[in-house]
Amino acid sequence: MKFAILVFPGSGCDVDMYHAINEVLGAEAEYVWHDEAELAGFDAVMVPGGASYGNYLRPGALAKGSPALEQLKAFAASGKPVLGVGNGFQILTEANVLPGAFLLNKGLKFRSGKVKLTVQNTESIFTESYEKDQQILIPFAHQYGNYYVDEETLEELKENNRIAFTYTNGSVDGSTGHIAGVLNEQGNVLGIMPLPERAVEEIIGGTDGLPLFKSILKRWSENNVSHA
Amino acid sequence: MTKVNVYVTLRESVVDPQGTAAKEALLNLGYNEVQNVRIGKLIELELDGAVTDIETRVKEMCEKLLINEVIEDYRYEIGEAAGK
Numbered sequence: 001m002k003f004a005i006l007v008f009p010g011s012g013c014d015v016d017m018y019h020a021i022n023e024v025l026g027a028e029a030e031y032v033w034h035d036e037a038e039l040a041g042f043d044a045v046m047v048p049g050g051a052s053y054g055n056y057l058r059p060g061a062l063a064k065g066s067p068a069l070e071q072l073k074a075f076a077a078s079g080k081p082v083l084g085v086g087n088g089f090q091i092l093t094e095a096n097v098l099p100g101a102f103l104l105n106k107g108l109k110f111r112s113g114k115v116k117l118t119v120q121n122t123e124s125i126f127t128e129s130y131e132k133d134q135q136i137l138i139p140f141a142h143q144y145g146n147y148y149v150d151e152e153t154l155e156e157l158k159e160n161n162r163i164a165f166t167y168t169n170g171s172v173d174g175s176t177g178h179i180a181g182v183l184n185e186q187g188n189v190l191g192i193m194p195l196p197e198r199a200v201e202e203i204i205g206g207t208d209g210l211p212l213f214k215s216i217l218k219r220w221s222e223n224n225v226s227h228a
Numbered sequence: 229m230t231k232v233n234v235y236v237t238l239r240e241s242v243v244d245p246q247g248t249a250a251k252e253a254l255l256n257l258g259y260n261e262v263q264n265v266r267i268g269k270l271i272e273l274e275l276d277g278a279v280t281d282i283e284t285r286v287k288e289m290c291e292k293l294l295i296n297e298v299i300e301d302y303r304y305e306i307g308e309a310a311g312k
Contacts, residue, residue: 057294064293094296101298103238104245148242148299174243 012050049086
């Protein structure tokens with residue numbers, strides 16, 4: 001299975017993502033520079049965290065000016081998995097691939113550490129290796145982590161089981177519905193604000209993020225038995 | 229050249245964390261008349277004055293990139309041609 005890691009100027013967590021997929025998961029990931037992106041040959045696209053374009057205008061907004069965005073939208077529409085982490089999640093909301101938008105943290109400050117998440121949906125291609133209501137500890141680092149959707153959208157997300165992860169002890173940063181991770185309507189795109197690729201080895205403080213990547217690989221393997 | 233000012237504010241329904249903090253600070257300074265503070269931004273555009281459908285183009289720029297309609301509202305003022 002081939003993963004593309006879509007790199008923008010200012011992406012920072014692309015290296016962690018590369019390590020998690022190539023060294024820990026044991027799949028194949030390649031960096032794809034946004035300007036010369038050719039995504040069609042890949043099986044999944046990872047939009048890593050960081051601060052693309054310096055977070056100018058709004059976090060994730062200026063990536064809309066990249067030629068990669070039309071390709072990313074087409075890739076998402078094709079039904080293949082797309083994962084946006086941190087700033088990657090912000091890019092996906094700005095591109096209208098995922099609902100909502102991000103505001104400055106309620107406490108105004110950049111915050112980082114580890115946060116407990118509850119797995120709400122265990123049926124998606126990203127979460128089926130978790131148990132329902134499982135609590136996992138995942139690192140986070142953000143200043144614009146205050147996820148906003150209006151009431152109507154929140155209800156729609158709940159009804160259709162599109163909330164993949166919530167902050168177990170409520171969102172300190174102000175996120176609507178304590179949402180930490182959300183799926184698109186088709187279920188093949190996930191945005192998650194904390195950083196699962198930083199929790200894939202005991203030596204760096206936990207492996208609670210690994211089942212997310214294993215889920216993607218498992219589903220792909222099941223669907224591609226003849227090529228295995 | 230035509231100058232356009234785009235004023236961006238957070239939607240009324242969206243809590244403004246910066247505005248809330250600034251309001252608290254103003255109250256602490258004794259400005260007890262302050263009831264609400266909303267912080268937005270000003271985007272100054274300088275456009276080629278030869279373009280005829282400026283309004284349509286500016287709206288498009290706002291909706292495609294400059295503002296995020298999920299959380300933001302905007303208004304704009306088109307200035308006089310400054311000529312050069």
